[in-house]
């Protein structure tokens with residue numbers, strides 16, 4: 426008899442929604458290693474040195490038990506001062522951190538307001554949260570204001586607003602200053618900013634758009650697997666919020682702490698960010714070059730460039746054709762996004778010649794497909 430999951434897989438294939446793991450090859454216009462740190466020799470050396478000095482590979486337990494290895498605390502203290510936050514807590518991934526934030530901090534009589542383009546990790550956290558939630562239109566201040574007023578009319582004890590400073594699939598930027606001006610009128614409102622795609626690249630010294638912002642109820646998330654080239658995530662917030670997460674966040678408590686090797690690697694990566702400023706500058710120059718020379722994503726000037734396409738098939742065919750030409754470009758399709766697209770990402774290792782070559786091929790391939 427045909428198994429249930431064989432049938433489900435067949436359905437996915439029929440709907441052109443079937444995914445499979447594939448090899449990574451071609452010129453990288455797809456990864457989130459925006460600053461080219463994932464292979465940095467200094468990070469490798471820092472790990473080797475720490476291991477030679479006796480650092481263990483496994484953490485051996487939860488952070489609340491034997492897993493609280495000093496490298497995590499050193500990193501958290503360093504990161505708090507780096508991002509000018511009162512306190513900081515390391516999580517094993519950005520997904521887990523978002524899930525922990527939205528399931529731990531807002532509770533039954535609270536309301537979460539979230540941008541309609543919120544990342545899956547935020548949505549999963551909201552789905553599992555006891556708080557009510559209201560979606561607002563993408564990057565739309567008026568829609569956010571309407572949502573705040575609706576939350577107030579529901580007698581929300583506290584209101585939690587979730588935004589991303591750079592949106593992962595559209596590459597556009599939230600206007601955090603406008604949002605702050607709006608929400609300062611509403612008491613008991615918290616702002617959670619996911620800086621996954623801006624950490625290392627934007628804001629003063631690449632410290633993100635939230636660096637030095639004057640707002641007491643601000644929580645920021647800096648993922649470490651993108652521009653920082655490692656993995657994990659740093660949540661920055663007030664001392665009270667961090668202590669509360671340590672006490673109550675189940676995805677932080679009921680899991681073996683990450684390998685301390687990762688803490689050593691992230692710390693070295695933050696040091697490199699400070700010292701090798703040319704990486705960020707080279708990327709910013711490449712971003713300007715692309716946005717000046719190609720009519721792409723005029724809404725935003727970031728390293729993430731979506732090329733919106735009519736349908737899923739065109740997106741997958743275009744990606745395959747580009748891969749055949751030697752470019753690592755992927756199609757992003759529903760349900761990840763509402764509208765299919767190629768998601769091109771720039772990184773420090775790319776040259777203007779490679780970018781020209783890519784866009785020439787994109788134009789030719791899309792012309793042929795249409």
Ligand SMILES: Cc1ncc(COP(=O)(O)O)c(C=O)c1O
Pocket residue numbers: 518519520521523544546589593619621622648649650656657658
């Ligand atoms: C906006 C955003 N937040 C969180 C995450 C999850 O981070 P991580 O990959 O570290 O789990 C991602 C990953 O793509 C993301 O784009």
